[in-house]
Amino acid sequence: MSKTDPNPAELPAVSAIEAESRRLELAATPFELHGSLCGWLAGGGASVREWPAKVLADDAIPAPPEGSPLDELRLASASQLDDRSFDFDLLLPEADASLAERSGALFEWCRGFLGAFGLAAGASPRLSEEGQEALADLARLAGAQAQEDGDEDDEEALVEIEEFVRVAVLLLHGDCVLAAQHRQRLN
Template structure:
């Protein structure tokens, strides 16, 4: 069994790597769906740690499967996602198949990611009506429309640029939703207090 993913803590986790771990753990959830769920949960201000976030998303590994190093990769996924969301440089990227994968696979993963995001947001317990501005509410409605989509593929070049546009919309939308719904990180709260 290849467990090389456990020994490279510095590189970003790939969609393929996460997919492999999820299959080995028999979670029954796709990589994009899981990353979307985690992102939605964190955007909504859901409280979790690298150790308990799966339980917060109502996922449990099969006790019969030796989770070992795979759980460390999932803990790192949590830390990476949280750090990206809190990065003022807008480093956030939805976790999707690599660019060399077929367009259909990447588009389907984007739909799964949006479905996961909406589910994770629901599990965070945030009151969306109270938390969101008009723009934020519209972005969330658009995420819902994407989650309910099934893409048709006609023109490869046009479809590719459309996917890039939707991906950028989601990336920027996530950052806006996070800024509106999630509480500021503890450092920002204490810094804010010291100014007054």
């Protein structure tokens, strides 16, 4: 991502992330990777180029090259989480993808988020009551199975769940990162 990029917080294309993931031989989908990255960052993990090794707990994974799609994903995600306008996006399939593909990707995203959040935040993170509830709800979503087909109500429900996940991530980031920064400034 260059300094002239008009929107440095825009996520790279799923296809670009998928291609680099294959090149680095990562055993995760683009959705799981983004969820893992966001879990790592929301739990207080550092925004470093070596993030795939950290979130996948495998020191043998090389750091993505600077400016590569995975590096751009890190920079955009960190920027979105730190932006107080709450403009945070989940990397998911396009709206015209099937309900099964979209719901499956969302549940993969949640599974990735939970694993990396635990790595970064530790066993007993300082969470608000709302943060504890949000984390429990994300865990339930991570255990869900993709729905093969559905109607308009199912489509609407998926959109609502996506919005819930987005807000839950921002809440957890606030509890673990922003509150910790605030406590540090007070001391």
